[in-house]
Amino acid sequence: MSNQGPTNGDDHDPMSEMFRRMFGGNAPDPEEIQRAMNQFGGGMPFDPSMMDPQMIQNMMQQFQFMMHSSDEEGPVKWDLAKQTARQTVAGQDPSVGSFAAKEISDALRLADSWLDQATTLEPANVPVVSWSRAEWVESTMDNWREMTEPVVLSLSEALTRAVTEQLPGQLPEELQGAMGNMEPMMKNLGGSMFGLQLGHAIGELAQEVLSGTDTGFPVAGQRMAMLPVNIEEFGDGLDIEPDQVRIYLALREAARMRLYANSPWLARDLTAMVQQYAAGISIDVSAIEDAVQTLDPMDPESMNQMFSGSMFIPEPEGAQKAAIEQLETLLALVEGWVDVVVTEAAKPLESADAMREMINRRRASGGPAEHAFGSLVGLDLRPRRLNDAAELWSTIEESEGREYRDAIWESQLRLPTQEDLDDPQGYMKRRESAAEQSASLDEDLKKLLEGGYEDN
Known part of the structure; x- marks a missing residue:
């Protein structure tokens, strides 16, 4: 391969092609980009001819998607979030076979019969589904969007505004001239960064959740959902028979769904409390401005940290604090009721006490909901009480x-x-x-x- 740098106008040059594909007719001069890259590289020549063609293709597709996504999506790129979530679970997400699905269906049927002896609430009478991780992502993404969008939009708009106003002056002179008006690009970049982070968090969540209500929220909607692969991994290493693990978790899922089915206001109030928290959110603008001053625009990790969001949310006060306390109280009441009812219903299981202790410790120390919301918007949803x-x-x-x-x-x-x-x-x-x-x-x-x- 030739080691000569790119020449402007060479249709077969990888750098020229990459930037033309990224920016369309307004592509910057690759020679200017290369000079900027060389400056950041401490004098070492940047040779695009040494780049792997497939890597170039991937970079073009990803960057073009980030920079030119439709404005109709708003400040956060939700399509990118879903795509990222699915990519996070790809390769480690076996499909659910008919035998595994039958095991889940049988466990939930048995759970409902046992719950009849422990609560006066009627069964939920909703469809039973056994999901892979990707199916969980697809089926719950709209609900995650509804709950997180008000908070994420506030953060995205504040961060993007600060970065758009301050970042151009920090770029090398060559790159400033090449990029021209950065405002539209930075808005897309901010929305894409949030989309990537939210998607990654939900993808990680998909590898942890055991059922549709495991987060405390009915994100699976009007369905009794369980994830066989996650349940199997959860049970690995435990000195408990797999069928007992499955039945105990089915009891918890069926119990929560009875609550949501018999109390239609419950899911609505949980979502309203999150939105009330979002409405009262205040962004520490001075912290954003300070962060932008130390931002390295050529360092992807630096950009990623900048758009993490939660570091710019101060401690809640007033109405916002009250909303969080109401939310924590309601989540604790839900989990406490489930704990009492399932403890009674699970008496036929030999390992019920061990499972109860393990699950409650998992929830109290920070379950999947805490990690998902905490990393995105600084909202801690542990049922502390x-x-x-x-x-x-x-x-x-x-x-x-x-x-x-x-x-x-x-x-x-x-x-x-x-x-x-x-x-x-x-x-x-x-x-x-x-x-x-x-x-x-x-x-x-x-x-x-x-x-x-x-x-x-």
Whole structure:
């Protein structure tokens, strides 16, 4: 191969072709790009002829996609996010065979029959699916977008604005002249960086989640979903029979789905709380500006860190803090109820206690939802008060019975509060006091309407 540098206008030169494909008719002069590359390389000549042709092709496709994605997608490139998520699981994602799917279906059917003895809530009566990791990505991406978009858009717009305004002055003079107006390109770059990061996080999540509600959110929609390959990997190394692992996880999935099916407001409120958090998010503009000053525009890792986002979200205050606390409380109540119900239903399993301890430790120490949201938007979704919530539900059941416990989920107005998590034993006393006050007010109102009070 020739070691001569590219010459402008050579249709067969790889560097010339790469930039023409990337930028279309506004392609910069490759000789100017090469001079800039040489400057960054400490004087060592940059020889594009030594580049692997397939690597050039991949770079062209990826960069062109990043720079010229449709503006209709908005500041975040969601198609790129889905593509990246699928690429993250590619090569390590066996399809679900009919035997594995039958095992899941049988486990969920058995789980529902056992749950009938542990809760008064009716079965969810939704389709049962066994997904590969890629199928989970495809089927849940729209729900992840709905939950993360308000937060990610706020971050993307603030970061892109700061980078667009400040970055051009930090580029080498040769590259500044070659790139011209950087604003459209940087907007695409910012959206693409977020898309890549969100896609990678969801791809990593796809390799960890065990079911459709494993994150605490019903991201699988109106389906009872489980991932056989992840369940198998989760059980590897455990001194527990695979069928017991599968049945225990099926119990948790079926229990959560009963909650969501019998309490239609629950999924809506969880999403609304995330969106409320997003609405109150504030971006530390000064931190962004400082980061841009130290940004190396020729270092992909530096750019990647710049667009990580969560480092620019200060500690929440006011309404935003209240939204997070409400969200954490609701997630804890869901997981605590599931823990109590599944503990009762799973009594026929020899390894139930060991599985319970393992799963609760996994959730409390930071499950997949925490890692996905935390790395993207700084939102920690651990059910921190899982043990308090489990104690509360047990206390309510012991005092008032199972039917009373489950009827609480009929309305969000009846749900326990943070105060109840602080003092589970005092829950019933507070409820009785509130009921007495309400009855007294009703009686006073009735007398007033009936003319029962006489003027003095």
